[in-house]
Amino acid sequence: xxxxxxxxxxxxxxxxxxxxxxxxxxxxxxxxxxxxxxxxxxxxxxxxxxxxxxxxxxxxxxxxxxxxxxxxxxxxxxxxxxxxxxxxxxxxxxxxxxxxxxxxxxxxxxxxxxxxxxxxxxxxxxxxxxxxxxxxxxxxxxxxxxxxxxxxxxxxxxxxxxxxxxxxxxxxxxxxxxxxxxxxxxxxx
Amino acid sequence: xxxxxxxxxxxxxxxxxxxxxxxxxxxxxxxxxxxxxxxxxxxxxxxxxxxxxxxxxxxxxxxxxxxxxxxxxxxxxxxxxxxxxxxxxxxxxxxxxxxxxxxxxxxxxxxxxxxxxxxxxxxxxxxxxxxxxxxxxxxxxxxxxxxxxxxxxxxxxxxxxxxxxxxxxxxxxxxxxxxxxxx
Numbered sequence: 001x002x003x004x005x006x007x008x009x010x011x012x013x014x015x016x017x018x019x020x021x022x023x024x025x026x027x028x029x030x031x032x033x034x035x036x037x038x039x040x041x042x043x044x045x046x047x048x049x050x051x052x053x054x055x056x057x058x059x060x061x062x063x064x065x066x067x068x069x070x071x072x073x074x075x076x077x078x079x080x081x082x083x084x085x086x087x088x089x090x091x092x093x094x095x096x097x098x099x100x101x102x103x104x105x106x107x108x109x110x111x112x113x114x115x116x117x118x119x120x121x122x123x124x125x126x127x128x129x130x131x132x133x134x135x136x137x138x139x140x141x142x143x144x145x146x147x148x149x150x151x152x153x154x155x156x157x158x159x160x161x162x163x164x165x166x167x168x169x170x171x172x173x174x175x176x177x178x179x180x181x182x183x184x185x186x187x188x189x
Numbered sequence: 190x191x192x193x194x195x196x197x198x199x200x201x202x203x204x205x206x207x208x209x210x211x212x213x214x215x216x217x218x219x220x221x222x223x224x225x226x227x228x229x230x231x232x233x234x235x236x237x238x239x240x241x242x243x244x245x246x247x248x249x250x251x252x253x254x255x256x257x258x259x260x261x262x263x264x265x266x267x268x269x270x271x272x273x274x275x276x277x278x279x280x281x282x283x284x285x286x287x288x289x290x291x292x293x294x295x296x297x298x299x300x301x302x303x304x305x306x307x308x309x310x311x312x313x314x315x316x317x318x319x320x321x322x323x324x325x326x327x328x329x330x331x332x333x334x335x336x337x338x339x340x341x342x343x344x345x346x347x348x349x350x351x352x353x354x355x356x357x358x359x360x361x362x363x364x365x366x367x368x369x370x371x372x
Binding site for chain 1: 229230231234235237238241302303304305306307309310311313314320321322325
């Protein structure tokens with residue numbers, strides 16, 4: 001019986017390592033930025049409020065789960081006129097769509113990092129978006145998640161009317177994230 | 190007409206640069222006025238983008254003009270009282286200073302507003318300051334005061350040139366005109 005218990009314990013411990021660790025992180029644990037272009041020049045903005053539920057184990061990427069909710073009204077570019085425009089109906093339309101979300105599971109190991117093909121729901125439109133990211137484990141069982149996704153804003157209707165043109169505001173937007181998944185952010189499964 | 194300056198006339202290169210800048214400055218004032226009246230929209234972005242590209246071009250030309258002036262001495266002006274000579278010198282160098290300061294404050298202003306500058310969409314320039322709305326407001330004011338200063342100096346410059354041409358009839362203006370008379 002003792003031996004059986006010990007074996008069971010070992011099995012549990014061994015099993016645990018393949019279960020993805022899980023965290024809940026928000027803007028205090030990292031940054032979520034976006035790079036867009038106006039008149040051929042790149043500028044950066046930031047979402048200052050978001051919640052990311054992440055389950056990830058680098059040795060078992062296929063078990064990963066990402067569930068990120070972004071407060072669209074928190075988009076800031078350092079210039080209030082443009083921020084107001086972003087919140088308006090022609091861009092994020094935050095009155096109707098206060099949140100954007102990204103969900104995906106089954107990450108794949110690719111080169112030195114990982115990819116995840118998930119769904120981005122933005123301004124009422126859901127479309128597949130692929131994340132490319134790296135995971136840098138720390139000593140406490142957590143780590144840092146760094147990556148990006150390239151999004152075509154017009155696929156989601158971000159930019160209506162005159163803003164559907166791409167001559168002065170580019171279609172391509174690069175979203176970057178840098179999240180510290182610390183022990184403090186760890187969640188029980 | 191030769192490319193470089195002669196004893197009594199500006200060369201083709203300095204003359205071209207001078208007149209090109211005159212045209213570009215008029216374009217600049219028109220673009221800035223038009224953009225100022227527009228709400229944030231594609232048209233405003235387009236006008237300001239052109240305003241920035243033209244401004245950078247003026248900055249580049251100003252550099253060339255100063256360098257040229259250092260190596261190719263301007264033709265001597267006709268005899269005039271020394272206070273006029275001094276006033277002309279101050280006006281000229283004042284205009285050069287503003288021709289540098291205007292595009293530079295414009296560039297800084299764009300950086301402060303987090304609207305980085307590109308030259309005709311071809312090259313993106315580095316940001317000179319970090320984004321800050323309060324700094325942008327100050328730079329905007331400075332930019333407008335400089336624009337006013339340039340208008341004042343340019344008006345002085347034109348009035349003085351016309352005075353020499355039509356009151357003194359000393360042939361001063363011909364030094365900068367490509368089509369009037371032979372040497």
